Amino acid sequence: MTERGLRQLQDELRNLTFVERPQVIAEIAKARSYGDLSENAEYAAAKEKQHLVERRIRYIEERISRAQVVDLRTLSGNKVFFGAYVVLEDEEREVQYQIVGADEADIKQGKLSIEAPLAKALIGKEVGDYVVLTIVQKEKQFLIKSVQYSCDTD
Template identity: 40%
Template sequence: MSNVSYYTAEGLKKLRDELNQLKDIERPKASQAIAEARDKGDLSENAEYDAAKEAQGLLEMKISKLEETLANARLIDESQLDTSKVLVLSKVKIKNQANGMEMNYTLVAESEADLASGKISVNSPIGKGLLGKSVGDIAEIQVPNGKINFEIIEISR
């Protein structure tokens, strides 16, 4: 069963670049390593050959998974998104009601999440709790150490 994932243009480009890197650079390197190991003699006792073949298998599996991800990837048209509710690609300003701390997050696909740059996954507990909420709503979010209430202050794109 295929899992459709939604990506920004930047995220989709990053996936394509990684796939091209694996196919155009890593795959020939793996083939070269196998050829060099094969030239060293008896294959039945050649650990270097076995390791090179295993590395090639892992590389091919990674390429296959990336190709499947790209096949199921959908580009999000940001101009068509509603700004009255929190959706994928929404920039959300929230306020923790317990301590008054304000935070800004952008909700993105799981593979694009990067907390350091303020991008959280829509599949994370906070992301799931914010989806569908409007400005002024209180999102009660279950986190590992209890529940946190966040007030949605602002939604933008």
């Protein structure tokens, strides 16, 4: 994952641990005060929320513990690898994506998951290469216009 991706996971973990978890514990305590837990919808909802928060905390802790952080400042060249900012052109338009880990992917922000078919097709290609991808039973061709490993927004 990128350094930014690691920071995002660490921030989410801090929020879950120090904000969300205490709020859920307070919700459970409040719901318990209503009495009979067997027919207490607030209690059931709070326990479900607690389960989701704890599951997400475990997931993030596991991801962070296994993370391999790529320092984009040490990368360069015209070949597409993890972390690259790639400018593509098809018959309609020009777009830029950064190839990132699944946890930081957000297509609206131009963050393309390394697991996405387009990213898989781009890996190892270089400026000037064409990549053909089948989208909804139609082939779409992309020209790799540029590749860089740092961007002003990092």
